[in-house]
Amino acid sequence: MYRKVFANKVFDRKVVLITGGCAGIGRALAMRLAQAGARLVIFDLDQQALDSLVQHLADHHNAEALGVLCDVADAAAVEQAMALTVERFGGIDVLVNNAGITHRSSFADTELAVFQRIMAVNYFGALHCTKAALPSLVARSGQIIVLSSLSGFSPLLYRSAYNASKHALHGLFETLRYELTGSGVNVMLVCPGFTATDLRKNALVGDGSVAAQPPLAMGKVASAQDVAEAIYRGALKRRRLLVLSNVDWRARVLARFFPQLFERVLLPRLSGLKPPRTGRF
Secondary structure (H helix, E strand, C coil): CCCCCCCCCCCCCCEEEEECCCCHHHHHHHHHHHHCCCEEEEEECCHHHHHHHHHHHHHHHCCCEEEEECCCCCHHHHHHHHHHHHHHHCCCCEEEECCCCCECCCCCCCCHHHHHHHHHHHHHHHHHHHHHHHHHHHHCCCEEEEECCHHHCCCCCCCHHHHHHHHHHHHHHHHHHHHCCCCCCEEEEEEECCECCHHHHCCECCCCCECCCCCCCCCCCECHHHHHHHHHHHHHCCCCEEEECCCCCHHHHHHHHCHHHHHHHHHHHHCCCCCCCCCCC
16 A cells, blocks of 8 residues: 655656656556656556556546656667657656666576676666766756665675676766766665565576576565655655665675675575574574
8 A cells, every 4th residue: 555645746747757667666656656746757668568557647646647668778769768758748857767677597507698688777778768868857956766776785696697787786876976966966776675576576597588486485575665655755855875675784784794694694595595504693
């Protein structure tokens, strides 16, 4: 269930572009921002899902929305989609780089094409969209919101390509934040924990096909709606970093300051494996 909608006008009539917005966190965030009065642009690869979401936003939230078929890994397609957005709405106030894919395979068993595809979507997709939207964002003193992951600071086994893409996002957008100092543009990196979305269900395996086995059990899983609500509130405050890990502070602290303890105790658990018995934690 969505939280009670407070009378906050920060996003009223603002143009918010969400990539990968037809499912999971992207869809939940579109709903939440529609409640806040935003005008929405959704990039996705599924035309039928786009049409359905735009209709739902109009029928249930009286929201003005545009669905655009766009592969964010294609720089030319992104340029065209951004031009259409600016033509339709006049500019972009908030860019949400949400589109992403993952995999579940060891480094040795993962083909190079899988690394390239994951970087193309997760990293270059965000880069393409930000590059194309930046003039409008600067003109409007807007916001860039980047969906990273707890793996942006804590490694996960059998996710080497995914982990690398999230680390790359941090490097790119933390640098961009400094370069945009004084421009009025805010950059917020969001690091959710495990969330109930189709991302894990559609994980690739080493040969690039979709995993046949069900996703691994990883303890507490947050709802997409709760994550979207937290992102909305973080955007209201123009936060720089939003860590929503439902494995609490331990993963981040242990990974940074006690890496051996992290590898022995938390890393197997976070990766869906049973940790060896090494005493109580």
